[in-house]
Amino acid sequence: MTNLTDMAAFVAVVEHKSFSQAGRELRVSTAVISARVAKLEKQIGVRLLNRTTRQVALTEEAYLYFEDCKRILEQVEMAEAALSSRRHRPAGTLNISAPTVFGRRHLAPLLPVFQQDYPDLQIRLHLSDGFVDLLKDSIDMAVRIATLPDSSLVARKLAESPRVLCAAPSYLERAGQPASLQDLLEHNCLLLRFPGSQQFQWEFEEEGRSQIIAVSGNLDSNNADVLREWALAGFGICLKSRWEVVGDLKAGRLIEILPETPPRPVTVSAIYPLGNIVPPKVRIAIDFLKNQFKGGI
Numbered sequence: 155m156t157n158l159t160d161m162a163a164f165v166a167v168v169e170h171k172s173f174s175q176a177g178r179e180l181r182v183s184t185a186v187i188s189a190r191v192a193k194l195e196k197q198i199g200v201r202l203l204n205r206t207t208r209q210v211a212l213t214e215e216a217y218l219y220f221e222d223c224k225r226i227l228e229q230v231e232m233a234e235a236a237l238s239s240r241r242h243r244p245a246g247t248l249n250i251s252a253p254t255v256f257g258r259r260h261l262a263p264l265l266p267v268f269q270q271d272y273p274d275l276q277i278r279l280h281l282s283d284g285f286v287d288l289l290k291d292s293i294d295m296a297v298r299i300a301t302l303p304d305s306s307l308v309a310r311k312l313a314e315s316p317r318v319l320c321a322a323p324s325y326l327e328r329a330g331q332p333a334s335l336q337d338l339l340e341h342n343c344l345l346l347r348f349p350g351s352q353q354f355q356w357e358f359e360e361e362g363r364s365q366i367i368a369v370s371g372n373l374d375s376n377n378a379d380v381l382r383e384w385a386l387a388g389f390g391i392c393l394k395s396r397w398e399v400v401g402d403l404k405a406g407r408l409i410e411i412l413p414e415t416p417p418r419p420v421t422v423s424a425i426y427p428l429g430n431i432v433p434p435k436v437r438i439a440i441d442f443l444k445n446q447f448k449g450g451i
Contacts (some may be wrong), residue, residue, distance in 0.1 A: 163194070254378060311423075322409070331411070344390040345369070360415045
């Protein structure tokens with residue numbers, strides 16, 4: 155019978171397209187990964203991978219086998235998760251994705267505290283301001299600060315995050331203070347941009363109604379902290395969650411703009427793939443974060 159460890163090594167190589175990357179993911183050496191795949195190929199009598207110095211690719215015979223292996227490993231994990239749920243003791247690896255700044259400020263301090271309560275759980279925090287495909291990237295759960303249109307994901311609200319428009323005094327002295335939302339069209343707006351981003355469409359509450367302003371600017375980045383640094387340097391107006399810039403506002407390094415028509419708050423949500431079983435490690439982590447953020451962000 156095929157060893158599940160060998161099967162997991164094969165799946166990791168295919169997903170990462172690299173023996174060395176698979177080794178880092180499974181925390182073993184490249185030589186161990188290579189030996190496990192070779193053992194699997196010998197046992198089933200089929201060459202699974204074409205290897206060159208630059209890339210690794212599935213052989214024609216291996217495509218269906220790879221899908222079967224992946225499904226088997228997922229079923230084993232679900233069975234272990236169900237057993238762990240009955241034992242009330244989550245175990246294994248919990249892969250969490252989050253926006254860079256939010257993850258550093260709000261999750262990084264909390265996750266070690268959470269892990270101490272569950273010593274059999276290993277936590278991996280992946281930080282990115284771009285779109286992350288949970289299924290493709292093998293992410294168990296993600297924290298997102300955005301509208302969530304994807305119906306293949308389950309979302310649980312963690313908190314509301316008020317937002318603010320702001321700029322440095324030097325920019326406002328040079329470009330003038332916007333007196334209305336329409337005035338933003340004449341200003342240099344600093345944009346968070348990545349594939350699928352809607353950050354160039356700023357949404358506001360005006361007299362109880364939603365209004366969307368399609369702003370523009372000559373500087374954009376896929377990193378939220380870069381926008382704050384540009385704003386502090388006087389290069390334009392930025393839209394930020396209040397928690398990101400509260401210290402700058404209090405110190406006068408940034409000035410709030412149009413406080414009477416604030417940006418719509420955004421929901422901070424925990425999301426995970428739709429399925430029949432919610433792994434206990436995901437359920438318990440979400441409950442923990444929801445309790446931590448109940449006082450607001």
